[in-house]
Structures are given as structure tokens and as C-alpha cells.
Amino acid sequence: MSKSLTIGDVTVPGRVLMAPMTGVTDLPFRILASKLGAAYVATEMVAAKELARARPDVARRAAVGAGLPLTVIQLVGRDPGQMAEGARMAEQAGADIVDLNFGCPAKEVTGSAAGSALMRTPDLACRIMEAVVGATGRPVTVKMRLGWDDDSRNAADLATRAEALGVKAVTVHGRTRQQFYTGRADWDAVGAVKAAVRIPVIVNGDIVTPEDARTALERSGADGLMLGRGVYGRPWLAAHLEQALSGATAPQEPGPEARLAIVIDHLRASIDFYGLPLGLKMFRKHLGWYIEQAPWPADPQHRRQAKARICRLDDPAAVEQEMAGLWRRNLPGDLNSAVETPPQFADTAVA
Incomplete structure (x- = not known):
């Protein structure tokens, strides 16, 4: 398996990515994780509507800083026009990749029909993807869940439509929105998404150890993996798992x-x-x-x-x-x- 990921015209020098996390992946954290060897650390989730208004706290979340090897800005919202404007601003700010949030399960996000609520309205999700792809020259990616609930697991269908609209990669958290973070992530179900598209698929959910990383990739067939809550207190984890997957030497936690x-x-x-x-x-x-x-x-x-x-x-x-x-x-x-x-x-x- 390749040791890098190609997303549009961007080469990510690794297969272990860090998810965008509100209140966690701010600029100080991203610089630290990158210095420790992380190949890809996304910004906190940024509300496209507020970014367009240049609200100071939202602009701070999207701060790109200096010296980062890769800048990924994730946008959340439900209005295609606002999301397109957010993508244009993200590109102007220096984004290498623009990621769309179709996966956040938080009630304050889904209550405004954004995040994983967009999996209940796939036509609107497609209008957003089409608008954003048309608004920026940077590769557009999407982070989603398996579906809203077990009766509507539509990740493979939505990923297929995303690919047709020009999206360059998808990340799938192996839970539905209604599961929030309960139970175990279903890495096998991510395999159905991988089988449906040719663009890179990234598996997410419950990946903390080298064994988790290897098993998640094997069971999903994914091209890479994304870390979420496992990086809490362990900003070195992406580099640690990258080393484990390379098989070169046995990785060690920092002393x-x-x-x-x-x-x-x-x-x-x-x-x-x-x-x-x-x-x-x-x-x-x-x-x-x-x-x-x-x-x-x-x-x-x-x-x-x-x-x-x-x-x-x-x-x-x-x-x-x-x-x-x-x-x-x-x-x-x-x-x-x-x-x-x-x-x-x-x-x-x-x-």
C-alpha cells in the first residue's frame, strides 16, 4: 500500500490524518502535531456563514499560521451560496484542501439542518457540493457518517454522487448520526463506500492503537485513516501510527x-x-x-x-x-x- 495519499492535486505525505475537532485542532495544536510528524491536521469546524461575515472567533478557528506542511479548512453549513463563499475565502486564506462537514452529530449543528443532518437531505448535500466545487480551485473533500440512522445508511450512494460532482475524497465515520459515539465503529460498512467509488476513501472511528489502524484499513479497504478523539492528550498519535503502518521499526510512545x-x-x-x-x-x-x-x-x-x-x-x-x-x-x-x-x-x- 502507498505511503501517501493523492487528493486532487495535493499529495498528503502519509495515510494517517487528524480530524477537524472544535475546541481541539486550533492553530497551536496543529503546529504541535505537525512538528511531531502528523501529515494532515484539519482546522476546527468553521461555520461558512460566520466566516463570510468575518466574525473574529470564527476567523481565528480558520487561522492558517505559518510553517504548516498542509492546510485543510473544514466548512459547515446548509446554504449552498454561503458554503461556496466560504470555500472562496478558505482558498484565499491559503487552504490546500476544502473539506465539507456532513458528519457532525451535535444537536446544535444538526438542529440547523447542517452536519450529519445533510445525510437526510442528499439532494441539498449535492447542491452544496456542486456549489463549492464550482467556487474553488482547491480539491474539495467530504466527511460524512454511514447515514442518519440504521434505516437510512446512504453513505455509499452519497459518496457516488460526490465523486460525480468532482469531490476528490471522502472520509466516513463508521457510525450513524443516531449512534453519536456509542457502540463500536463499523469499519466493514465503510468498505461498501470504498467499493462504490474510485476516489480515496478514509476510514474514521475508534482508531487509537497500531492494531486498530491495521484492522480498520484491512476491514474497510480504505486508502487512509482519520483519528478523532484518540488524539486527546496524544498529539503525537498520527506520527506514531504512521510509523506502525510502515513496519520499519516498532513505534514507541514518547518518554x-x-x-x-x-x-x-x-x-x-x-x-x-x-x-x-x-x-x-x-x-x-x-x-x-x-x-x-x-x-x-x-x-x-x-x-x-x-x-x-x-x-x-x-x-x-x-x-x-x-x-x-x-x-x-x-x-x-x-x-x-x-x-x-x-x-x-x-x-x-x-x-
Whole structure:
């Protein structure tokens, strides 16, 4: 299997992609994940209607920054004209790929007939795809679910129509909207989409480990895979799984010193981008995930207590000190000296 994906005129130098996630894949996270080896990290979901109005918070979500190997901007909405205008703005902002959200299950999105609600109105979804493909010279992709519910699994049909309209790739989360995130993703069902089209198909849902990655690709026949919630507290996961799929060497999770450096780098980048106090506030969810994903403190109760204590701090320097102390108190003695002072990465440009 190829080690890259071709989407229109864009070559993605890998097969493990990171999904757009509101409140997660902001610019500081995307720069960090890219630096750690991720080949593709999409922006947060951007409302096309609000992007066209240049609302500051929405524009910030689509911030492209500098130094990223690939810029993917995902748009959500239900009006073909607004989605087309959003695509034009995304291209002007430097998007390499414009992705359309037909998969978000959140009630605030489906309640406005957008996201995965568009799978209930495939004709409207097609009008959106046609308008966006006609509005931009960049490759257009679509992220969808298997369908609205088990009685209307129409992903293969919608993907076939998308291909005919000029869409260059589709990502399929192996659940229906009504499942939200319950049960297990059905990777086999994604195989029906792959069989229906010639464009690349990317499988999504419940992919966290190297074994998950290999099994999802085998069962779906997909060309690549996309990570979602599995990257919480593990921005290195895409690179980790990419290495596992290459079969060259056995991939290793970052060690204690490297993990602490990642946390500190991410914190500082968030504050540089958002300023204070917003930067620390935006980082707290990531901070909680980093503590949850660390193998220390080993006792879950102690871990919860550490998370509660550190996430209440309102001084970035105190956060750094507490995180270094947490590492120092819970590592074997011969590793303590490695984390007495938080290690630093090179300065990260967040523009």
C-alpha cells in the first residue's frame, strides 16, 4: 500500500490524518502535531456563514499560521451560496484542501439542518457540493457518517454522487448520526463506500492503537485513516501510527522528558496565540488530557486529584512548575533529574 495519499492535486505525505475537532485542532495544536510528524491536521469546524461575515472567533478557528506542511479548512453549513463563499475565502486564506462537514452529530449543528443532518437531505448535500466545487480551485473533500440512522445508511450512494460532482475524497465515520459515539465503529460498512467509488476513501472511528489502524484499513479497504478523539492528550498519535503502518521499526510512545516538553510547548504556544487569560483557559482541556494519558500518577484517584489541582491554576508559570513536579514525584529516581527544569522546544511561530 502507498505511503501517501493523492487528493486532487495535493499529495498528503502519509495515510494517517487528524480530524477537524472544535475546541481541539486550533492553530497551536496543529503546529504541535505537525512538528511531531502528523501529515494532515484539519482546522476546527468553521461555520461558512460566520466566516463570510468575518466574525473574529470564527476567523481565528480558520487561522492558517505559518510553517504548516498542509492546510485543510473544514466548512459547515446548509446554504449552498454561503458554503461556496466560504470555500472562496478558505482558498484565499491559503487552504490546500476544502473539506465539507456532513458528519457532525451535535444537536446544535444538526438542529440547523447542517452536519450529519445533510445525510437526510442528499439532494441539498449535492447542491452544496456542486456549489463549492464550482467556487474553488482547491480539491474539495467530504466527511460524512454511514447515514442518519440504521434505516437510512446512504453513505455509499452519497459518496457516488460526490465523486460525480468532482469531490476528490471522502472520509466516513463508521457510525450513524443516531449512534453519536456509542457502540463500536463499523469499519466493514465503510468498505461498501470504498467499493462504490474510485476516489480515496478514509476510514474514521475508534482508531487509537497500531492494531486498530491495521484492522480498520484491512476491514474497510480504505486508502487512509482519520483519528478523532484518540488524539486527546496524544498529539503525537498520527506520527506514531504512521510509523506502525510502515513496519520499519516498532513505534514507541514518547518518554517522560519528551512528554513534558510537549506539554510545556503546547501551553506556551496557546498563550502566544490567544494571549492571557484566554490562552490558559483554552489549554486547560488539553492539560487535563495530558494528565489523564500520562502513566503517572499510577493511582487513578491521585491522577484525578492532580488534574483538578493543576487545571485550577491561573498562572502559566505555576502550571509549568506543577507539571514538572508531578513528573518528578512519580518517576523512578534515576529519571528525576531529567525533569527538574521543564525542557523547552525551539520557539514556535504562531502567526
